[in-house]
Amino acid sequence: MLGGGGGAPKERRHPNSAGAATRRLGVGGRGLVIAVPYFWLLLFFLAPFLIVLKISFAEFQVGVPPYTPLVEWVDDQYLQIRMSFASYFYLFGDELYVAAYFNSLKIAFFSTLFALLLGYPMAYGIARADKSIRNLLLLAVVLPFWTSFLIRVYAWIGILKNNGLLNNFLMWAGVINEPLEILNTEMAVYIGIVYAYLPFMILPLYSTLEKMDMSLLEAAMDLGCRPWKAFLKVTLPLSMPGIVAGCMLVFIPAVGEFVIPDLLGGADTLMIGKVLWAEFFNNRDWPAASAVAVAMLVFLVVPIMLFQSYQARQEAKAKEQG
Amino acid sequence: MSQQARSLQDQVARTEKGEASDLLKPLIQIEGVTKTFGDFVAVNNVSLTIYQGELFSLLGGSGCGKTTLLRMLAGFETPTSGRILIDGQDMxxxxxxxxxxxxxxxxxxLFPHMTVEQNVAFGLKQDGMPRDQVRQRVAEMLDLVELGHLGRRKPHELSGGQRQRVALARALAKRPKVLLLDEPLGALDKKLRERTQLELVNIQENLGITFVVVTHDQEEAMTMSTRVAIMNQGRILQVDTPHAMYEYPNTRFVAEFFGSVNIFEGPLLEDEPGHVVIGCPDLSVPIYVGHGISSREGATVYAAVRPEKIALSKEPPADGTYNTSTGVVEDIVYLGGESTYLVRLDSGRLVRADLQNQTRSSEPELTWHDRVHVSWEHSNVVVVTS
Structure with a gap:
């Protein structure tokens, strides 16, 4: 062919586009609309977190508040700072806590996996459905939010208990002779979490799948892919941002979930959210409870930050190669 | 157009008439294909034969069914009825x-998550081609479209023209028997489009792969194709070489779609084997046409005269009995190489004439409000009956 068809990629901006609009708003305009909500979020995340962090370094005492102060004037002369790591040692020394952490991670991981396996085909189906019913299907996904979360979890007790709807139906249908023991097992917790968080998986997946150009799939088939392979080679990699977002939205709250394991999981299900509750309200050991909360945050935030920096590095690498 | 393409056109013409000893083998046979979407008939009983080595254009306005026909060739749509054969096999x-x-x-x-190289290699990998052969073929294809140095870029890092080349390289990599192109130049600007047209034709002739191009741009079809099919409302109106399509349109629609034209409507007054005479109320004298047509006297027919075949002069033509009229120059459109004159005839009818600008003078010989004689040779009229 003749010489290059128009050298570099077009990145010229239209003079009247975004740039001019920002200028009209004033330099700080864009910064302001971002800064105010972020300040709000940061304030109401950081302030409670710092309080919890402070309590985690205190010691339990009988009184109001039920912990020793961190900073204290001794004899009106010396400023005394007393930090105790006892709660943390206690945390790692006691197998109960370690087990509860790992069990929470395990339950959150598999719940996320089940939600993904269930949510992906649903999101795909909605995204490919006829335009006229697509909004209806989406509405059906978010419809449960119109009732209280608590009531919906209670409803599952009625479904899963020994003489509940599910067991009665299965026995009536002759599938089983004796009721299945589901309520107060981990199985019930999985069912509850997957049920409650499924919309958070579906919505981000839907928005990436819906945006996808169908001609890409046709191109893959045209170049020799059977439909299933075209899905693996094109649809799946292109929906990765939706998968990551959906998994984060399910995994993170599922780790610390309290209501579902408490109501459906019974006494034997060990999850960190329940332990936290027990420390605060049953044992009234605020320092220990705070240490649990801080450790949970660290365990969750650190891997996520590592993952994100890994992604950023991958992208930078890809750019360098290009 | 290359000489090679011209001789292919001749060979196709001989094959169609069945008079050649070196008959061409039909590569694509579309037999009575209809495609309906609900009540809408997108493609209506289309039959078409395309031969090996052709650059065949499907031309028509939007919604005429050309893209649906192409998609049926690709396999994305299944005909409601009829058959499609490619290289003799029912597809x-x-x-x-x-x-x-x-x-x-x-x-x-283009797959946005893959590099240029991965895009081009995609189809080859699906066929299970060994890795070193894939690499070699990809390099070959990228050289062909002069993008060898951009193999590791992602599609979003390329310009529109570069993306178009990647798409071409990817589609050609598997050496298909037929390459289907859906508006291949539609997204390019005019200058780039004109250059790319010629490049496409070069690549097509060098590789010997049959191209079927869908386009709405008659100039593009005229520049590139060995043959063109004009479609309207799901039907094919005419299949011909660009030359025959322009000079011998078979319907009023084709005449008007394929270039600009002056159409004069009127009853057939005289119908002889060697000539016909048409009475036209828009002109002061009847139209004489130097060929016979298959119609009957009194029927309404249409005489089509291309603007560049119309002469304008201040003096009356030598023979004023046929094919002439008088009017006033109403508008002049300067186009560089030529100018378009719009002449308002005495009947009120507007006639378009294209004249070459042979001098650099800014004062044309004819100017606004000049009274002129409009005339044309009787061999330059085409009569269509519908």
């Missing part, structure tokens, strides 16, 4: 991934 119900054809999409449909 009517064969899925796209088992057809010996590839498609270049209007949107290019």
């Amino acid at each position: 009517t119900r064969v899925p796209p991934y088992e057809r010996p054809v590839n498609m270049m999409f209007q949107s290019y449909a």
Whole structure:
């Protein structure tokens, strides 16, 4: 062919586009609309977190508040700072806590996996459905939010208990002779979490799948892919941002979930959210409870930050190669 | 147009008439294909034969069915009735991934998560080609479209023209028997489009792969194709070489769609084997046409005269009995190489004439409000009956 068809990629901006609009708003305009909500979020995340962090370094005492102060004037002369790591040692020394952490991670991981396996085909189906019913299907996904979360979890007790709807139906249908023991097992917790968080998986997946150009799939088939392979080679990699977002939205709250394991999981299900509750309200050991909360945050935030920096590095690498 | 393409046109013409000893083998046979979507008939009983080595254009306005026909060749749509054969094999119900054809999409449909090289290699890998052969073929294809240095870029890092080349390289990589191109130049600017037209033709002739191009741009079809099919409302109106399509349109629609034209409507007054005479109320004298037509006297027919075949002069033509009229120059459109004159005839009818600008003078010989004689040779009129 003749010489290059128009050298570099077009990145010229239209003079009247975004740039001019920002200028009209004033330099700080864009910064302001971002800064105010972020300040709000940061304030109401950081302030409670710092309080919890402070309590985690205190010691339990009988009184109001039920912990020793961190900073204290001794004899009106010396400023005394007393930090105790006892709660943390206690945390790692006691197998109960370690087990509860790992069990929470395990339950959150598999719940996320089940939600993904269930949510992906649903999101795909909605995204490919006829335009006229697509909004209806989406509405059906978010419809449960119109009732209280608590009531919906209670409803599952009625479904899963020994003489509940599910067991009665299965026995009536002759599938089983004796009721299945589901309520107060981990199985019930999985069912509850997957049920409650499924919309958070579906919505981000839907928005990436819906945006996808169908001609890409046709191109893959045209170049020799059977439909299933075209899905693996094109649809799946292109929906990765939706998968990551959906998994984060399910995994993170599922780790610390309290209501579902408490109501459906019974006494034997060990999850960190329940332990936290027990420390605060049953044992009234605020320092220990705070240490649990801080450790949970660290365990969750650190891997996520590592993952994100890994992604950023991958992208930078890809750019360098290009 | 190359001489090679011209001789192919002649060979196709001889094959169609069945008079050649070196008959061409039909590569694509479309037999009575109809496609309906609900009540809408997108393609209506189309039959078409395309030969090996042709650059065949499907031309028509939007919604005429040309894209649906192309998609049926690719396998993305299944005909409601009729058959499609490619290289003698019935492909009517064969899925796209088992057809010996590839498609270049209007949107290019490049995989955004793959590099240029991975895009071009995609189809080859599906065929299980060994890795070193894949690498070699990819390099070959990228050289062909002069993008060898951009193999590791992602599609979003390329310009529109570069993306178009990647799409072409990817579609050609598997050496398909037929390459289907859906508006291949539609997204390019005019200058780039004109250059790319010629490049496409060069690549097509060098590789010897049959191209079927869908386009709405008659100039593009005229520049590139060995043959053109004009479609309207799901039907094919005419299949011909660009030359025959322009000079011998078979319907008023084709005459008007393929270039600009002055159409004069009137009853057939005289119908002889060697000539016909048409009475036209828009002109002061009847129209004489130097060929016979198959119609009957009194029927309404249309005489089509291309603007560049009309002469304008201040003096009356030598023979004023036929094919002339008088009017006033109403508008002049300067186009560089030529100018378009709009002449208001005494009947009120507007006639378009294109004249070459042979001098650099800014004062044309004819100017606004000049009274002129409009005339044309009787051999330059085409009569169509519908």
